[in-house]
Amino acid sequence: IRDTVRRFVRERVLPEIGDWFDQAILPHELAKELAQLGLFGMHLDGYGLPGASSVAYGLTCMELEAGDSGVRSLVSVQGSLAMYAIWRWGSEEQKQRWLPPMHEGDAIGCFGLTEPDAGSDPGAMRTHARRDGSDWILNGTKMWITNGSISEVAVVWARTDEGQINGFLVERGMRGFSAPEIKKKLSLRASVTSELVLDDVRVPEESRFPEVSSLRGPLSCLNEARYGIVWGSVGAARACFEAALEYAKGRIVFEKPISAYQLTQQKLAEMALEVNRGALVALHLGRMKDAGKLRPEQVSLGKMGNVRGALDVCRTARSVLGGNGITLEYPVIRHMNNLESVLTYEGTHEVHTLVVGEALTGRDAFR
Ligand code: TGC
Ligand code: FAD
Secondary structure, eight states, rough: OOOHHHHHHHIIHHHHHHHHHHHOOOTHHHHHHHTTTTOOTTEEEEEEHHHHHHHHHHHHHHHHHOOOHHHHHHHHIIIIIIIIHHHOOHHHHHHHHHHHHHHTTOOOOEEEBBBBEEEEEEEEEEEEEEETTEEEEEEEEEEEEGGGGGOOOEEEEEETTTOOOOEEETTTTTTTTTTTTTOOOSSSSSSSSSEEEEEEEEEEEGOOSSSSTTTTHHHHHHHHHHHHHHHHHHHHHHEEEHHHHHHHOOOEETTTTTGGHHHHHHHHHHHHHHHHHHHHHHHHHHHHHTTTOOHHHHHHHHHHHHHHOOOOOHHHHHTGGGGGGGGGTTHHHHHHHHHHHHHHHOOOOOHHHHHHHHHHOOOOOOO
């Protein structure tokens, strides 16, 4: 699986990703190609899904993000957020209807939790669901939603009059529903990010997740996607390390390759240390997940450490490349900019610090 995904990234993504990032596009047909590799929802089972191991899924995220965080995001949101939410919380009918076409890439999904005024604290969400006979009427705005405007189905979390958090499947074309794209990003440019606007959207009861009525619904999905980031960030770091190593061997300054200088070797050694440390953490957590033993705070520890480590690697690699480090001719600044989003989404570094802090001390320091 690793080699197949690596080959796909090398042949299909790397030759074009600089231009996609520059033009802020992600070609629509890429989703179908990723689906043909079987990557959408690969770690889920039943409903024609592959049921691959967590380690296999993690390796996939690592190889995809060695291409670009935007490509890994497309797969993460489709499989770990939208499909996982339906797989975990959906009714039998919802699973039958959506999971097979989502696996095939015939339907793209997104996951709407964050709002303009509720990011780290999703409990402050304002999106509202009001019961109207056998239907629900949704109102509100979701913000920063990956895949939003290319999705056939949006998992939207909303608060009811009773104060419960419910999940709804909102379909493209429903009256009152729109997904305007967010432009002018300087990070994750090869990824579609949108608002979700819900203006009196009427959704039938059959489109509501039947059993979940608290934040446990969305937060359980986040564990899945955060796990993918633990691996993915190592891929971005590895790509920057490899670019720096190759560059250092060829770049002659003061009549010698810069790789011959101790200061450069220290940078390369530190980068190699961090890439391998991150990969081993990811592998260890993956094996724990496969054994059914992985706890959310351990995922937080992995995301915190590996994303921070990846950013350090990318920034160091950038310095090795000198002026060339700031152009899209090399992958480094692109990964570096992407990782600024990765540091923030799926729970910011600070949120994960507090999750770990609470697990260590038993004291909730969020409020
Ligand atoms: P709290 O009172 O702690 O918990 C509320 C309910 O949720 C349960 N729970 C969890 N369940 C499963 N997994 C977890 N990790 C869970 N954490 C909490 C908890 O047991 C409780 O259940 P119940 O049954 O008693 O109701 O909630 P809180 O309001 O204190 O919040 C805790 C906090 C701050 C950790 C949480 O709100 C949080 O994680 N905030 C960060 C939000 C976030 O990560 N958003 C990400 C949005 S999606 C995204 O960014 C996609 S980017 C994807 C891409 O492009 O790749
Ligand atoms: P805020 O919550 O406003 O935080 C601002 C700062 O305050 C941060 O540094 C934060 O760490 C800090 N802070 C917050 N609380 C505390 C505290 N208690 N103590 C100390 N510091 C604190 N969301 C989705 O639902 N679906 C998606 O598909 C999705 N995709 C995204 C794609 C991109 C490119 C980006 C950038 C974001 C995406 N998000 C998505 C949203 C993302 O999850 C949020 O941006 C993130 O959770 C942080 O929320 P916020 O931006 O509102 O920041």
